[in-house]
Structure formats: structure tokens, C-alpha cells
Amino acid sequence: xxxxxxxxxxxxxxxxxxxxxxxxxxxxxxxxxxxxxxxxxxxxxxxxxxxxxxxxxxxxxxxxxxxxxxxxxxxxxxxxxxxxxxxxxxxxxxxxxxxxxxxxxxxxxxxxxxxxxxxxxxxxxxxxxxxxxxxxxxxxxxxxxxxxxxxxxxxxxxxxxxxxxxxxxxxxxxxxxxxxxxxxxxxxxxxxxxxxxxxxxxxxxxxxxxxxxxxxxxxxxxxxxxxxxxxxxxxxxxxxxxxxxxxxxxxxxxxxxxxxxxxxxxxxxxxxxxxxxxxxxxxxxxxxxxxxxxxxxxxxxxxxxxxxxxxxxxxxxxxxxxxxxxxxxxxxxxxxxxxxxxxxxxxxxxxxxxxxxxxxxxxxxxxxxxxxxxxxxxxxxxxxxxxxxxxxxxxxxxxxxxxxxxxxxxxxxxxx
Amino acid sequence: xxxxxxxxxxxxxxxxxxxxxxxxxxxxxxxxxxxxxxxxxxxxxxxxxxxxxxxxxxxxxxxxxxxxxxxxxxxxxxxxxxxxxxxxxxxxxxxxxxxxxxxxxxxxxxxxxxxxxx
Numbered sequence: 001x002x003x004x005x006x007x008x009x010x011x012x013x014x015x016x017x018x019x020x021x022x023x024x025x026x027x028x029x030x031x032x033x034x035x036x037x038x039x040x041x042x043x044x045x046x047x048x049x050x051x052x053x054x055x056x057x058x059x060x061x062x063x064x065x066x067x068x069x070x071x072x073x074x075x076x077x078x079x080x081x082x083x084x085x086x087x088x089x090x091x092x093x094x095x096x097x098x099x100x101x102x103x104x105x106x107x108x109x110x111x112x113x114x115x116x117x118x119x120x121x122x123x124x125x126x127x128x129x130x131x132x133x134x135x136x137x138x139x140x141x142x143x144x145x146x147x148x149x150x151x152x153x154x155x156x157x158x159x160x161x162x163x164x165x166x167x168x169x170x171x172x173x174x175x176x177x178x179x180x181x182x183x184x185x186x187x188x189x190x191x192x193x194x195x196x197x198x199x200x201x202x203x204x205x206x207x208x209x210x211x212x213x214x215x216x217x218x219x220x221x222x223x224x225x226x227x228x229x230x231x232x233x234x235x236x237x238x239x240x241x242x243x244x245x246x247x248x249x250x251x252x253x254x255x256x257x258x259x260x261x262x263x264x265x266x267x268x269x270x271x272x273x274x275x276x277x278x279x280x281x282x283x284x285x286x287x288x289x290x291x292x293x294x295x296x297x298x299x300x301x302x303x304x305x306x307x308x309x310x311x312x313x314x315x316x317x318x319x320x321x322x323x324x325x326x327x328x329x330x331x332x333x334x335x336x337x338x339x340x341x342x343x344x345x346x347x348x349x350x351x352x353x354x355x356x357x358x359x360x361x362x363x364x365x366x367x368x369x370x371x372x373x374x375x376x377x378x379x380x381x382x383x384x385x386x387x388x389x390x391x392x393x394x395x396x397x398x399x400x401x402x403x404x405x406x407x408x409x410x411x412x413x414x415x416x
Numbered sequence: 417x418x419x420x421x422x423x424x425x426x427x428x429x430x431x432x433x434x435x436x437x438x439x440x441x442x443x444x445x446x447x448x449x450x451x452x453x454x455x456x457x458x459x460x461x462x463x464x465x466x467x468x469x470x471x472x473x474x475x476x477x478x479x480x481x482x483x484x485x486x487x488x489x490x491x492x493x494x495x496x497x498x499x500x501x502x503x504x505x506x507x508x509x510x511x512x513x514x515x516x517x518x519x520x521x522x523x524x525x526x527x528x529x530x531x532x533x534x
Contacts, residue, residue: 012440037432043439044431048464051446051519052499059443140435209437 010212014219015060016043016138019067021110024135026071029117030167032135034074042067111136112223112230113173119187122169127162128191130155137195137216139209147198147210175229185230189238189294192217196242200249203257203402214249218242225281237285237294243278244301247271259406263310275305296325315345332363340373348377368397372407379414388414417504419460419534420511422518424499426525428466428491434523445519453503458514460502466491498525502532 016039023035042063056062118131133139133147141159145152176184199214221239224230251269254260282302285295300321307313322338325331335358343351355374364370375390388411395407434442453459468491472483489496499520505511508531515527 010437010440012436012443016436040432043434043436044428047431047434047439047442048466048499050443051450052462052464052501054450055443055447138436140433140438143435143437 010215011059012043013138013212015063016040017114017136018060018107018111019063020135020138021114022064022107023067023071024114024117025110025173026068026075029171029173032163032166035071036135038067038070038074041070108223108226110173111220112227113175115188115220115223116175116184116230117166117171117173119184119191120166120169120171121183121187122165122171123162125191125194127158127165128187129194130158131162132191132195132220133213134159136220137213143207143209146207147202147213175227177229181229185224185232185235188224189221189235192221192238192242193294195220196245200245201399203253203259203400206400214242214246218246225284231284233285233288233290234292234294236281236287237292237298240278240281240285241294241298241301243274243281244298244305247274247278247305257402258409259402262304267308270305278302278305291324293325293328296321296328313344315341319345332358332361333367333369336364336367336370336373340376343373343377343380348380351377352381366397368394368399368403368407370394371397372410375410384414417506418511419502419504419532420508421530421532422501422503422511422515423497423528423530424501424518424520424525425495425528426498426520426523427494428496428498430524438523442519442523445522449517449519452517453514458503458505460504462499462501464499466496466498495526 019039019042020032020035023038024032027035045066046059046063050056050059114136115132118136119128123131129148130144133144134141139147141152141155144150145155148155175181195213196217199211199217202210202213218239221235221242224235225239247270248262248265250271251265251267252260278298279302282298285298300318303314303317303321318341319338322334322341326334326338335354339351339354339358342354351373355370355377358364358370359374371390371394375387375394378384378387378390391407391411391414395404395411398404398407450459450462468487469489470485470487471489473486474483475481491498501518503511503514505514508529511529511531515529518527520527
């Protein structure tokens with residue numbers, strides 16, 4: 001199907017995830033495969049019905065009813081076989097009617113538990129991501145493969161192995177408590193962080209599903225935040241970070257789909273609603289005495305979001321946040337970002353002093369943003385030849401076509 | 417106005433491989449297409465098929481045996497009948513024009529246009 005005519009709102013995709021969560025509650029995590037095929041069957045049944053007989057008033061209720069009844073049939077059939085009589089079958093409701101099938105709170109809880117099951121520590125990170133996308137976000141194997149540029153069979157194998165692991169460990173849909181909950185939440189937030197970044201990095205011309213991952217990450221983080229024990233200050237910090245970043249989604253590209261840096265963005269296009277939501281989450285994140293890297297990243301994003309112009313940015317505040325982050329992570333990328341903030345506050349000489357030792361460490365040598373930072377500092381020093389060289393190096397390591405076009409534009413500007 | 421049957425044929429096994437997003441796209445198209453037919457007074461009826469079916473096979477010529485009941489044709493076969501619409505149109509040409517908009521074509525199904533003689 002063509003991407004261009006896909007007026008994608010993601011309603012079905014999200015509903016597929018909800019169906020899988022409800023069905024997994026009924027059938028158990030060990031039967032995740034059955035839950036998925038029953039959800040899929042409900043969609044096939046809809047395709048066999050709605051176009052011919054008209055669309056139901058509530059497609060969601062229709063699908064939920066069909067799927068739940070099918071699951072109850074399966075359970076009843078098995079129970080009958082097991083007991084050779086219907087003595088126990090009365091425990092299973094005869095059928096679900098559309099009116100009672102819907103209860104948003106119950107649904108949200110099912111989905112939350114599903115996210116936590118997908119983020120079980122026995123699974124590798126790739127498996128956690130793939131399983132979340134497949135069962136909670138309703139992406140097909142093909143769509144996951146396209147979003148992460150991984151061959152379809154690899155994704156399929158990952159999913160099969162992940163489900164086996166969950167079955168072998170007898171994983172349930174219970175929300176863990178205590179230290180186990182803390183561990184699970186940490187993983188879940190890392191998985192959501194990955195989803196958000198994959199979505200945020202999506203550019204024009206790429207698989208349109210990929211851009212939806214940022215919205216999915218926000219939706220699922222909100223689910224965590226709304227839960228009594230999962231809504232920790234760190235979960236709120238993640239939500240705040242995602243909201244601030246996503247608020248710039250529209251402003252990030254120009255009319256031709258080309259990337260714009262913060263300095264070039266039209267700040268009136270920033271989504272005020274998301275920024276306000278970000279600040280609400282940031283406020284909730286400040287409860288307690290924890291200061292995680294997510295808190296610091298959210299803090300930096302908040303400083304950008306609250307600057308009315310690029311010139312008005314609180315670079316000193318941002319540098320302090322990066323210092324804190326660097327103290328914890330020792331990440332060269334954090335050091336690079338700090339150097340860029342120094343460039344904005346103190347100018348190119350100070351920035352190059354920080355950038356030079358970073359290159360010696362080696363790891364940033366193939367990282368395009370490093371060369372962009374050097375190029376920008378050199379340009380501001382008036383050394384256009386060195387600037388061009390740096391941008392040309394950056395182009396070699398650019399991650400996608402949009403980045404390469406952005407760098408070509410920069411090089412062109414230097415020619416003028 | 418003459419009536420035509422649009423017979424949809426495809427492989428239902430492939431439906432299971434459709435992603436939720438693909439189903440959504442198809443449904444949006446079906447919604448728009450059937451809505452426009454209904455508004456124009458051209459929609460007569462329709463049903464989804466593609467369930468497990470059986471068929472009666474006639475006995476040999478001259479035999480007194482009953483028709484034999486066999487399974488199939490199977491919905492997994494490439495050309496299973498997955499559904500039909502009955503529409504009204506001024507002419508076969510117009511019926512073909514209407515059928516061109518049928519979203520079944522978007523997921524690899526063929527659409528056969530059968531005049532009913534009405």
C-alpha cells in the first residue's frame with residue numbers, strides 16, 4: 001500500500017495493542033501467540049464485515065467484543081476437554097456484550113502490565129524493543145524491520161525467542177513491587193527512550209510509521225506516570241523530556257522537509273500544549289530527592305523550551321546541567337554537547353579548547369555532530385577553510401539523507 | 417437501473433499478514449467508497465464471504481446417486497471468493513468505473529464485474 005494515501009492516525013494500531021493486552025490477561029503471558037492471532041482474527045473478521053454491512057458505531061467495542069468472545073470460546077473449549085464436563089465452564093462468562101466491554105481504566109492497566117512484561121530483564125534490549133512494538137504498539141514485523149533497518153527474519157526470530165523466554169520464566173502480567181519494580185521501570189524507561197529517539201530521528205521520505213514511535217513513547221510513558229506505583233519522579237522526568245522534544249517536531253524542518261537547527265527554528269511553531277505538559281511532568285519529577293540523567297536531560301530541554309529567542313537561552317544553566325550529566329556518565333557525547341553550549345556562551349576559542357581533547361579520545365572521530373561543532377566554531381573564528389574541512393568530514397559520517405542535505409546546505413553557505 | 421455483481425477474489429490467508437495500519441488504510445478507503453455509492457443510490461447489497469465452505473458435486477450422468485458433499489473450495493486458495501457487492505449502474509462501462517474504486521484492488525484482490533440481466 002502506498003504511504004502517501006495512508007491517512008494514518010494509528011487508531012487501529014493502538015487498538016490492536018489494547019486487544020493483545022486484554023487477551024493476554026485472559027489467556028496468560030505464556031499464550032501471547034494465541035492472544036496475537038485472536039487479535040489479528042478480529043481484524044480479519046472486521047474486514048469481512050464492515051465494508052459490506054456498514055461500519056459499527058464503535059469499531060473499538062466491536063473488535064474488543066469479537067476478540068474477547070473468541071478467547072472465551074477457546075478457554076471454554078479447553079476446559080470442557082479437561083474436565084470432560086461443563087462443571088467448571090460456568091466460571092467463564094457466556095459472552096461479552098459491547099456495552100460492558102469497555103472500561104478505559106481497565107484497558108490502560110492491561111497495557112501498562114503488558115509494557116512491563118515486554119521489559120522483563122530476562123530479555124535483551126533488542127527483544128524488549130521489538131516485543132513492545134509488536135504487542136503494545138501494534139506494529140507488524142515488516143514495519144518494525146523497516147523502522148530499525150533490520151531484516152524481517154531477524155525481527156521474527158527475536159520475537160519468537162522473546163516469547164519462549166517469557167514462557168520459560170513463567171512471566172505473569174502482575175505489576176512487580178519493591179526492587180523488582182524499580183528494575184523493571186528502569187528498563188521500561190530505557191526502552192521508551194529508544195522508541196522516542198527512533199521516532200524523533202525519523203525524517204521525510206522514511207517509513208511514516210517510524211515518526212509515530214515518538215508519539216507512542218509519550219503515550220506509554222503517560223501510562224506509567226498515571227499509575228500509582230509506576231508513576232515515579234523518574235517516569236515523570238522521561239515524560240517531561242519527551243514532551244519538550246516533541247514540542248519542536250513541526251519547527252524542526254522547513255517547508256521543503258530540510259532540517260533546521262534550534263537557532264533557525266520559528267519558535268512560534270513550538271507546540272505550547274506539549275511544553276505546558278512537559279512543565280507539569282517536570283514539576284512532578286522534582287518530588288523526592290532523586291536526580292537521574294533523565295531529570296538532567298529534561299532540565300536542559302526545559303531551558304531550551306522556556307527561551308523565547310535563541311539569544312535568550314540560559315547557556316550557563318544548560319552548561320551546569322551538562323556538568324552534572326558528565327559527572328555521572330563520563331559520556332563523550334555529553335562533553336560534546338557541553339562544548340556546544342560553551343560555544344554559544346563564550347565563543348569559538350573557549351569551545352575549541354574543549355573540543356580538541358575530545359577528538360584525542362577517539363570515539364567521536366566518526367560522529368558527525370562532533371565535526372559539525374568544530375566546523376561551526378571554526379566558522380565563527382573566520383577560518384572558513386578549516387570550517388569547510390570539518391563540514392566535509394561531518395558529511396562522511398552523516399546518519400541519513402536529511403543530515404547529508406543539511407551539511408551540503410552549510411557548505412554551500414560557506415561558499416557565499 | 418441494471419444491477420451488477422462485483423465478485424471479490426483473493427487469498428484470505430494473506431489477510432492475516434496485514435498490519436493494523438494497513439487494515440486501517442483499507443477500512444478508510446472502504447468507508448469512503450461505500451459511502452459515496454450509498455449517497456448516489458448505487459449500493460444494493462453486499463456480504464463478506466471467505467468462511468469455510470462445502471460444495472455439492474453432481475453424480476455421474478445417468479447415476480441415481482445423491483450429489484456428493486465435499487469440502488472447499490478452500491479460502492486459502494488464491495482465487496477464493498472473499499465477498500461480493502451488488503451495485504446498480506447505467507451500463508457495464510459505468511459498473512467497471514465504479515469497480516475501479518473498490519479498495520479490494522488495493523490489497524491484491526481481483527474484482528469481477530458480472531451483469532445480472534436485470
